[in-house]
Amino acid sequence: MKGIILAAGRGSRMHELTQDKPKCMVKLKNKPLLxxxxxxxxFADINEIGIVCGYQKEKIFNQHITRRFENRRWEHSNMVRSLIAASEWLKNDTCMVSYSDIFYEPLAIPLLMTAKTSIAILYDSNFKTLWSQRFTRPLSDLETFRVDSLHILQDIGSRAQTIDEIQGQYMGLLKFTPEGWQTVNLLLKTLDEHQVDNLDMTGLLKHLLLTDIKIQALPFSGTWGEVDSPTDLTLYETWMHC
Structure with missing residues (x-):
């Protein structure tokens, strides 16, 4: 079991906070998000931890990082291209994959490890309270997210017309087994380079659903947050306890 953190992007919506460092090094309660x-x-006994770097890669530091990958096309590509940069690990080991602009209670990782499918994600089923504090018009920012009674993902990443189409918020935490990564590779081979460059993670998950791949989505009820703006930092400073 290995861990991969996707940290190639700049996070331009953080404005001056990422002018001289990557988003993963922005501090929340005096500690980098990374x-x-x-x-x-x-906490989950994952000791081999890799990070996919790009923007200001030399500024990224954590003593427990054991491997660095690089998305050389970080300026012209999206999250999936960063995932591909770590394919050496993904094709050989089950990997827990984390966005670098989120924080979460440590119990999130052991929960994700229990997933039975070859590709799995975590989601926040109690998202409405936090989302309403972050955005004045929640529906304008939220995307569809639906699971069935067995917690198999049914829909993700479309424009939501009603709140009923949103059963939770995808957290940016994923699990891939080598078999799951092989499935992803087969899908990516059907796309051209430009399409792969522009593919974000929810887009990838949506493509997989269209090919009838089962993706388990486990609900997480602990503390977590996505840092997408300076106002997010201000909000989380007041209530975060993880």
């Missing part, structure tokens, strides 16, 4: 992710992986 440290929260690494601590959660270590």
């Amino acid at each position: 440290d929260y992710q690494v601590a959660a992986l270590k």
Whole structure:
């Protein structure tokens, strides 16, 4: 079992906070976001932790990082291209994959490890309270997210017309077994380079659903957050306890 943190992007919506450092090194409660992710992986006894770098890669530091990958096309590509940069690990080991602009209680990783399908994600089923604090018009920012009674993902990433289409918020935490990664590779081979460059993670998951791939989505009820703006940092400073 290995951990991969996707940290190639700049996070331009953070404005001056990422002018001289990557988003994963922005501090929340005096600690870089990266440290929260690494601590959660270590809590689950995952000691091989890789990071996919890009923007200001030399500024990224955590003593527990054991491998660095690089998305050389970080300026012109999206999250899936960063995932591909770590394919050496993904094709050989089950990997817990984390966005680098999120924080979460350590128990999130052991929960994700229990997933039975070859590709799995975590989601927040109690998303409405936090989302309403972050955005004045929640529906304008939220995307569809639906699971069935067995917690198999049914829909993700479309424009939501009503709140009933949203059963939760995808958290940016994923699990891939080598078999799951092989499935992803087969899908990516059907796309051209430009399409792969522009593919984000929810787009990838949506493509997989269209090919009838089962993706387990497990609900997480602990503390977590996505840092997408300076106002997010201000909000989380007041209530975060993980």
